[in-house]
Amino acid sequence: MIIKSNIKEAFRSLYSSKQRTILALIGIIIGIGAVISMVSIGKIVQNESLKGFKALGTDILTIQNNYSPQKNPSSNKSDIRLKDILYIPSQCDAIEKVSPFIVSGDSVSFKGKKIESGSIIGVTESYFEISKVKISKGRAISDLDKYYNFCVLGNNIYEKVSKIQIDNIIGEKIKIGRNIFIIIGFAEKKPLGVFSFFDINESVFIEINRFMRMGNKGEISNITAKIKPGVDQITAKSQIIDYFKKLTKANNSVNILNPEEIIAQMEKQMQLYTLFLGAIGSISLLVGGVGVMNVMLVSVTERSKEIGLRRALGARRKDIRGQFLVEAITLSIIGGIFGIILGVGISFIIAYFVKWDFLISYNAIALGVIVSSAVGIFFGLYPAHQASKLDPIVTLRTG
Amino acid sequence: MLELKDIKKSYKIGPIELEVLKGISLFIDKGELLSIMGPSGCGKSTLMNIIGLLDKPTSGSYLISNNQISYTDDDKLSNIRNRKIGFVFQNYHLLPKLNALDNVSIPLIYRGDKKQERRRKSLDFLKKVDMHTRAYHRPSELSGGQQQRVAIARALVGNPSIILADEPTGALDTKIGDEIMNLFKKLNKDESITIIIITHDPNIAKECSRVVYMKDGLIHDHKI
Numbered sequence: 001m002i003i004k005s006n007i008k009e010a011f012r013s014l015y016s017s018k019q020r021t022i023l024a025l026i027g028i029i030i031g032i033g034a035v036i037s038m039v040s041i042g043k044i045v046q047n048e049s050l051k052g053f054k055a056l057g058t059d060i061l062t063i064q065n066n067y068s069p070q071k072n073p074s075s076n077k078s079d080i081r082l083k084d085i086l087y088i089p090s091q092c093d094a095i096e097k098v099s100p101f102i103v104s105g106d107s108v109s110f111k112g113k114k115i116e117s118g119s120i121i122g123v124t125e126s127y128f129e130i131s132k133v134k135i136s137k138g139r140a141i142s143d144l145d146k147y148y149n150f151c152v153l154g155n156n157i158y159e160k161v162s163k164i165q166i167d168n169i170i171g172e173k174i175k176i177g178r179n180i181f182i183i184i185g186f187a188e189k190k191p192l193g194v195f196s197f198f199d200i201n202e203s204v205f206i207e208i209n210r211f212m213r214m215g216n217k218g219e220i221s222n223i224t225a226k227i228k229p230g231v232d233q234i235t236a237k238s239q240i241i242d243y244f245k246k247l248t249k250a251n252n253s254v255n256i257l258n259p260e261e262i263i264a265q266m267e268k269q270m271q272l273y274t275l276f277l278g279a280i281g282s283i284s285l286l287v288g289g290v291g292v293m294n295v296m297l298v299s300v301t302e303r304s305k306e307i308g309l310r311r312a313l314g315a316r317r318k319d320i321r322g323q324f325l326v327e328a329i330t331l332s333i334i335g336g337i338f339g340i341i342l343g344v345g346i347s348f349i350i351a352y353f354v355k356w357d358f359l360i361s362y363n364a365i366a367l368g369v370i371v372s373s374a375v376g377i378f379f380g381l382y383p384a385h386q387a388s389k390l391d392p393i394v395t396l397r398t399g
Numbered sequence: 400m401l402e403l404k405d406i407k408k409s410y411k412i413g414p415i416e417l418e419v420l421k422g423i424s425l426f427i428d429k430g431e432l433l434s435i436m437g438p439s440g441c442g443k444s445t446l447m448n449i450i451g452l453l454d455k456p457t458s459g460s461y462l463i464s465n466n467q468i469s470y471t472d473d474d475k476l477s478n479i480r481n482r483k484i485g486f487v488f489q490n491y492h493l494l495p496k497l498n499a500l501d502n503v504s505i506p507l508i509y510r511g512d513k514k515q516e517r518r519r520k521s522l523d524f525l526k527k528v529d530m531h532t533r534a535y536h537r538p539s540e541l542s543g544g545q546q547q548r549v550a551i552a553r554a555l556v557g558n559p560s561i562i563l564a565d566e567p568t569g570a571l572d573t574k575i576g577d578e579i580m581n582l583f584k585k586l587n588k589d590e591s592i593t594i595i596i597i598t599h600d601p602n603i604a605k606e607c608s609r610v611v612y613m614k615d616g617l618i619h620d621h622k623i
Binding site for chain 1: 453474477478505511557
């Protein structure tokens with residue numbers, strides 16, 4: 001009952017000193033808003049970056065080549081060769097397809113005009129299927145194009161080229177480095193995976209054997225493999241490891257990441273990242289909390305007469321403490337509610353403009369409510385304690 | 400009912416110790432209408448604060464209904480103030496943001512009465528002081544006499560056995576002051592509530608069954 005009338009009293013008191021209440025509220029709103037927006041943006045980014053990996057599918061393994069004869073002088077075996085990689089599906093029955101690819105940069109020009117490009121990528125036919133790159137016109141690189149000067153353009157490159165010549169780009173010649181290539185197709189636009197180290201849209205794809213002839217020694221460092229349907233990732237992974245072990249006679253010659261593992265790893269990292277963002281937001285929350293404390297201290301001083309009177313009428317110290325504590329908590333929670341709205345709003349706006357998928361983090365909302373009440377308790381405790389210590393006769397006399 | 404034995408009270412103001420009460424012994428029986436008179440600075444307000452458990456004496460003992468007051472338990476003192484003592488102040492001390500009804504029900508909040516109960520009792524006592532028609536008015540919308548009536552209702556609402564009134568008519572004109580005084584007399588007679596009035600108005604003192612005169616921290620004279 002006391003709690004109920006305290007809450008009513010808190011609203012009345014906060015309402016009667018509107019200006020001060022609003023100022024304190026602004027502090028809390030900004031503080032909670034900062035925490036909530038930081039945490040929800042963290043969550044949105046997490047979702048966004050994992051989306052790329054999830055889109056890859058859980059049947060894809062990423063093989064990283066650690067093996068290099070230079071790093072292992074004791075081994076007289078040479079580098080992992082392309083044919084060894086292409087041999088994987090026939091040796092490991094869990095693997096359906098492999099896609100080795102090499103990434104490098106080179107100058108690209110079309111009709112004598114230089115074109116800004118990101119990467120030149122040497123691929124096999126399977127690359128387009130495994131990496132889910134769709135061809136919008138023309139055709140993809142085929143394994144039958146071995147050593148041919150054919151290339152497929154990424155969507156941005158295609159757009160740049162089509163500014164120079166609008167029609168009939170397919171069949172035209174394009175200069176890559178010192179070689180002339182024929183454009184055989186171009187790819188659809190593909191959203192940039194947050195953690196992929198090159199942009200497919202800014203790339204030019206050529207056949208991998210042709211690529212290796214362009215003066216590039218061609219250490220194949222990137223391999224993706226597709227697992228046969230119904231086979232689990234662990235089996236596939238161990239088969240590949242065994243295959244490379246036999247091949248190179250070295251233990252950790254390859255490092256295999258399966259998407260599930262990557263996703264789990266990233267989630268862990270992202271959580272840390274979100275926590276960090278939340279911690280930054282908490283600084284402004286701290287400032288907001290000090291604002292609440294300030295308002296409550298002023299309120300205690302201003303209402304000392306009321307406190308004295310209530311004490312005379314039978315309020316115990318803890319009743320007074322409770323009254324002011326409830327007031328501080330009420331203030332903080334009201335601020336917290338608006339702060340949650342603000343924070344969710346900010347993250348919505350950011351997600352909207354950066355074109356990320358917006359999602360409401362219910363954890364963040366729960367966090368907002370809990371943190372704002374905790375702020376109320378923490379920063380309300382001292383003023384409430386001060387109030388409860390006031391001497392009724394002193395305060396009544398000054399009235 | 401109330402028994403004060405050799406109550407002394409001194410305040411330390413810097414290095415000087417100022418003795419305000421120099422040994423007051425006083426017995427107040429149930430149902431008395433008593434006034435305490437004396438010039439300003441004689442210690443009558445300090446005495447009232449001690450009787451009302453708002454202040455603790457430096458030495459001496461104080462009994463209410465034969466129970467020795469212990470000053471170590473603050474919650475217990477609050478509880479006695481809440482249940483046994485009703486205060487009426489010179490400047491009413493009503494909370495400006497609350498209406499008359501809510502002002503009257505404050506003491507009931509602290510004894511944990513439910514809202515309906517508080518409302519019912521408060522309205523009853525507002526009726527008793529003839530203020531029920533103004534139950535939803537705020538103090539600023541009431542005259543001084545009306546505010547004091549509301550304050551008296553607040554003092555009565557917890558059914559106290561003692562009412563302590565500090566200059567209750569001091570801020571009112573004579574006619575309204577008389578009305579308030581008549582209300583006290585009626586309450587004293589009808590409900591046999593012990594009423595202690597601090598005043599320096601001899602006309603008020605005249606109406607009381609006993610007058611205690613104070614001077615320089617001591618009881619100077621008794622008049623029945």
